[in-house]
Amino acid sequence: MQLHDVWFVLIAVLWIGYFFLEGFDFGVGVLTKLLARNRPEKRVLINTIGPVWDGNEVWLLSAGGATFAAFPEWYATLFSGFYLPLLLILVSLIVRGVAFEYRAKRPEEKWQRNWENAIFWCSLLPAFLWGVAFGNIVRGVKIDQDFEYVGNVWDLLNVYALLGGLVTLTLFTFHGAVFVALKTVGDIRVRARRLATRVGLLTAVLALGFLLWTQLDKGDTASLVAMVVAVAALVAALGTNLAGREGWSFAFSGVTIIAAVSMLFLTLFPNVMPSSLDPAWNLTVTNASSTPYTLKIMTWCAGIATPLVLLYQSWTYWVFRKRIGTQHISDPVH
Incomplete structure (x- = not known):
């Protein structure tokens, strides 16, 4: 295996880590509208991801x-061709981060409601658009x-990519609902489990259709095993x-x-971005x-830095x- 193959695998691992971690906090953001019945419950949901959401985004930057x-050629073509959807994702992530920080800065109902709406929409939009983007890449x-x-x-905006967007949106929402059930106590925990069942059934239908379509169109034995x-x-x-x-359910949704x-x-390799006009392109x-020398330097740097990042993030989660509940939510001080 050559270094460019190794880095394809490493980039795949980074995207997997990002979707595993950011997936549940996108889901929690969506659930602030679907699950929470009042402001204390919204605060509980936001607090479940409060200490970790920014760390999860490090995987995207990486x-x-x-x-x-x-x-670099893949990066240039991807970011120029997908400029608008990637810009929407970037803006959503910026606004979402600001919303987490500024929502509780003032006590007015309208102020907090507007930032909570921003958290919902800026979680839903990237969760959908990432599926659209990867659907088009494949x-x-x-x-x-x-x-x-x-x-x-x-x-x-083709049918396959839009279906991919619906799959990531529902899958991340299911992942988030299971995470909420794992991290909370009381009535909100019970309702999160019930909602997870409903969203999970919808996810299963959409995901089965999308994965079967992918397998029949581009799959091989390895991708079939991954699909199963x-x-x-x-x-x-x-x-x-x-x-x-809840612990086992969260682990399985992560798998x-x-x-x-x-x-x-697996269906993409050895391509990184196929051309629909001519396979030769x-x-x-x-x-x-990049050049072998660049990849070699990157490999050394990644080998040193990656274990440190993993240790720090694991410590944060520990x-x-x-678990938290509404009884742990104190009155805000302004």
Whole structure:
């Protein structure tokens, strides 16, 4: 295995980590409208991800930075061709971060309600658009002989990609509902489990259709194994959620995300961005990569820094591992 193959795998791992971690806090953001009945319950939901949401976004920065350094041609084509949806995601993430910090700065009802609306919409939109983006990457887009995107934004709104967006939105919402059940006590925990069952059933239908479509169109034996694992893990997550085993349910919903994203990257390799105009114009791990020397330096840096980041983030989750409920919410002081 050459270094450009290694970095394709590492970038896949970074995206898997991002969707696993940011997936549940996107889901919690969506649940502030679907699950919370009053302001204390909204505060409980936000507090479940308060200590970790910004750390989860580090995985996105790492994935983007690694793509830029390891596969500059892929980065250039992706960010120029997907400019509008990626800009919407970026703006949403910025507004969402500001909303978390500023929501409680003033006591007025309108002020807090507006920031809570921002958290909801700026969680829902990226959760949907990431699925659309990856659906298009796997399906293939209009890339010419100069490896430049020559389509328009409407070409990205095809049935396959939109279905991918619905899958990520519902899957992340299910993942978030299971996380809320794992992190809370009282009535909100019970209602989170009930909502997780309903959302999980919808997710299963959409995900099965999307993964089957992907497998029939571009799959091989390895992607078939990943698809079977994803479907089995989703069924197990639903079953353990019904049994009230929130820890196991969260673990299985995480395995679902890991296996599903792995399947997409397995169907993609050795391409990084296929051309729908001519297979000879596909961006691959070979023609889109940096020089071997650059990849070698990156490998050393990643080998040193990555374990430290993982240790720190694991410690953060351990420190904030306890459940919370409305009884833990004190009156705000302004």
